[in-house]
Amino acid sequence: MEYGFAFFPGQGAQSPGMGKELFENSAAAKAVFEEASEGAGMDVAGLCFESDKDTLSRTENSQIAIFTHSMAALAALREAGVTFKACAGFSLGEYTALAAAGVVSLADGVKIVSMRGKLMQQAADSIDGGMAAVLGLDDALVEQACAKVTDGIVLPVNYNCPGQLVIAGERGALEQAIENCKAAGARRAVPLAVSGAFHTPLMAKAAAELRAFVSDFTFSAPTMDIYSNLDGQVLRTDDMPAHLEKHMVSPVRWKALVAHGMAAGLATACEVGPGKTLTGFAGKISKELVCKPVSDMAGVEAAAE
Incomplete structure (x- = not known):
């Protein structure tokens, strides 16, 4: 069975016990967990299967857990004969896409994602920032609401789907932008349970350190x-260190990405890894896009039919 897209989830999709059922029922998935543990120098399977919600929610833990679970699900899909024409990942998920497409090896992907998680955790701990989801307001009005804030940094960062745009920034500026969005007619504007202002210039130091770290890797x-x-366009991989630096401080234009893929004929997808967030976005972006969530063996079997 061949699908247009393999979609890989980003941070926030983690949950206790993630990937255990794949580990126990797919030899290919188990091998991914074992290789990830070796590359990361830690028991990634133990982290995924045995950690509580708070432990998994720390950026340094959630990123390596989601990456590994997603790659394990992909391995199980490939073991079942499922193939993909293209791939894309949401934020952290773009790193999974790089590994899925062979731009980085699984072992190197684990090392890079592990370092990214640590650097972003350090940045989050050093800056009083956050993120909020704005629902039911046009993108242009959200952008205007952020632009009106003059004291501090706050920006639109995740263009998820029609009627949903995430903003991020320094705490005071974020709170002002939330009020501006509500005044402009947002149905809701709710703070997210994250500690960092991800995909903003507040991540610049971490992004520069990541670029330096990956400069010796083979792509x-x-x-x-x-x-x-x-x-949202097809990625050029000729300067990956520069791309990964820019990626950390730039918005996620998921809505445009899906639109470009569909214009190229990619109308089917699997969300490969934990959660169903991207499946939900797909339905809101286009009724013509069919997306199946694949987080366990039941998902693998359904996708392979």
Whole structure:
């Protein structure tokens, strides 16, 4: 069975016990967990299966857990004969897409994601920032609401789907932008349970350190198209250190990414990894896009039919 897109989830999709059922029932998935543990120098399977919600929610833990669960689900899908024409990942998920398309090896992907999580955790701990989801307001009005804030940094960062745009920034500026969005007619504007102002210039130091860290890694040509968060277009992989630095401080343009993929004929997808967030976005972006969530063996079997 072949699908257009493999979609890989981002931070927030983690949950206790994630990936255990795949580990126990797929030899290919189990091998991914074992290789990830070796590459990360820690028991990634134990982190995923045994950690409580608070432990998994720490950025340094959630990123490596989600990456590994997603790659394990992909391995199980491939073991079942499922293939994909292209791939894309939401925020952190773009790193999973790089590994899925062979731009980085699984072992290197684990090392890079592990370092990214640590750097972003350090940035979150050093800055009083946050994120909020704005629901039921046009993107342009959200952008205007953020632009009206003159004391501090707050910006639109995740263009998820029609009627849903996430903003991020320094705490005081974020709170003012939330009030501006409500005044402009937002149905809701709710703070998210994250400690960092991700995908903003407040991540610049972490982004520069990540670029330096990845400069010695080997990046190969992709085996399939990767659609990028930065502009929604097919990613050029000729300067990956620069791309990964820019990726950390730039908005996720998911709505545009899906639209570009559909324009290229990619009308079917699997959300490969924990959660169903991207499946939900898909339905709101286009009724013509069919997306199946694949987080366990039942999902693998349904996708392979």
